[in-house]
Amino acid sequence: MMRNAHIELGAIGCGSVTVDGVPLRGVRALSLDAGVGERPVLRLELAVYDISTVAAALIHIPEDTAATLVALGWTPPPGQPVEEVPDAAA
Numbered sequence: 704m705m706r707n708a709h710i711e712l713g714a715i716g717c718g719s720v721t722v723d724g725v726p727l728r729g730v731r732a733l734s735l736d737a738g739v740g741e742r743p744v745l746r747l748e749l750a751v752y753d754i755s756t757v758a759a760a761l762i763h764i765p766e767d768t769a770a771t772l773v774a775l776g777w778t779p780p781p782g783q784p785v786e787e788v789p790d791a792a793a
Contacts, residue, residue: 725774729767
């Protein structure tokens with residue numbers, strides 16, 4: 704799926720990423736690959752924390768990251784309360 708991305712970066716690594724007009728939050732890092740004659744590919748590393756035990760693993764998705772994933776088309780899994788997925792534009 705093609706999307707329009709706008710990236711602003713400062714000299715010390717601070718900045719912002721907007722996709723289709725929606726500011727993304729929870730972005731830890733990004734890379735952009737653009738070969739001659741090819742479409743550019745933007746890769747985003749999002750903040751996700753793995754909290755695990757010996758018997759099972761629980762993946763915690765921070766609110767900013769969940770908002771970014773929803774803005775990119777992600778559907779939260781069943782059982783995740785809707786109030787835990789904030790509006791990405793907020």
